[in-house]
Amino acid sequence: MGRLDGKTALITGGARGQGAAAATRFVQEGAKVVIADVLDEPGKLLAGTLGSAAVYQHLDVTDEDQWQVAVDRTVTEFGQVNVLVNNAGILHFAALADTTLSDYERVIRVNQVGTFLGMRAVAEPMRTAGGGSIVNISSVDGLAATPLVIAYAASKFAIRGMTKSAAVELGPAGIRVNSVHPGMIDTRMVSEALGGAEMPTDWLKEKLPLGRVGTPDEVAEMVVFLASDDSSYSTGAEFVADGGATATHALKI
Numbered sequence: 001m002g003r004l005d006g007k008t009a010l011i012t013g014g015a016r017g018q019g020a021a022a023a024t025r026f027v028q029e030g031a032k033v034v035i036a037d038v039l040d041e042p043g044k045l046l047a048g049t050l051g052s053a054a055v056y057q058h059l060d061v062t063d064e065d066q067w068q069v070a071v072d073r074t075v076t077e078f079g080q081v082n083v084l085v086n087n088a089g090i091l092h093f094a095a096l097a098d099t100t101l102s103d104y105e106r107v108i109r110v111n112q113v114g115t116f117l118g119m120r121a122v123a124e125p126m127r128t129a130g131g132g133s134i135v136n137i138s139s140v141d142g143l144a145a146t147p148l149v150i151a152y153a154a155s156k157f158a159i160r161g162m163t164k165s166a167a168v169e170l171g172p173a174g175i176r177v178n179s180v181h182p183g184m185i186d187t188r189m190v191s192e193a194l195g196g197a198e199m200p201t202d203w204l205k206e207k208l209p210l211g212r213v214g215t216p217d218e219v220a221e222m223v224v225f226l227a228s229d230d231s232s233y234s235t236g237a238e239f240v241a242d243g244g245a246t247a248t249h250a251l252k253i
């Protein structure tokens with residue numbers, strides 16, 4: 001018996017990275033999954049490998065109308081929506097003084113506005129389904145500060161606050177809302193933000209309690225937990241998967 005038997009999930013940014021890992025684990029745990037992304041080819045390919053339990057749906061999370069289409073598709077395809085994973089995200093590295101308004105707004109639109117639109121779009125169908133679970137992917141940059149990520153940090157702090165507000169509002173309808181705060185995870189997000197360059201990771205051995213980068217699967221396990229009834233008494237809370245990054249601070253020697 002799977003931990004997500006009988007549940008239907010919509011996962012944004014599901015074509016690759018952490019979203020793809022979550023989609024794969026969700027299907028293994030018995031869920032039906034709608035993989036939503038702007039990367040149509042890898043998204044369709046992944047859905048194909050997961051069989052009849054998964055379909056791909058094009059969704060730009062910044063687009064209000066596309067959200068309606070994606071939620072309608074989820075309900076038409078699988079009968080209901082019980083889980084939303086707001087995972088789609090982008091990163092932009094720049095010093096505060098060099099961050100253009102358009103770069104700032106681009107990051108906010110995907111990470112923050114996308115999360116807002118997603119929660120709003122599923123609230124009613126989840127209420128109709130008798131409850132549900134919304135998992136919002138924030139970051140350690142939504143808990144503490146690092147340089148060169150002013151827009152990203154703003155969006156990830158916002159997700160943390162929006163999660164709590166929605167949790168308080170939607171709790172009486174049986175809808176739980178939690179945020180996940182990954183540390184440095186081995187996906188293409190950072191290297192793409194660096195224009196294709198690989199981020200060195202040797203320094204993590206010294207700095208980080210667990211001494212290494214995390215894997216998408218390690219975050220997916222936490223997302224499965226939050227989507228499942230195993231976390232039935234958790235809402236409005238922050239869950240870290242960061243190798244201990246936020247357990248320490250800048251004075252660590």
Ligand SMILES: NC(=O)c1ccc[n+]([C@@H]2O[C@H](COP(=O)([O-])OP(=O)(O)OC[C@H]3O[C@@H](n4cnc5c(N)ncnc54)[C@H](O)[C@@H]3O)[C@@H](O)[C@H]2O)c1
Pocket residue numbers: 012013014015016017018019036037038039059060061062086087088089090110137138139140181182183184185186187188189190
């Ligand atoms: N990789 C890390 O170190 C790290 C750390 C903390 C948090 N996160 C967060 O985890 C989440 C997943 O990122 P990842 O590491 O798997 O990176 P990734 O770049 O591999 O995946 C992000 C996915 O989001 C999709 N996406 C981007 N813009 C979109 C849009 N407008 N509409 C729909 N989909 C869109 C991308 O196409 C991609 O499939 C993000 O929210 C990211 O901010 C990542």
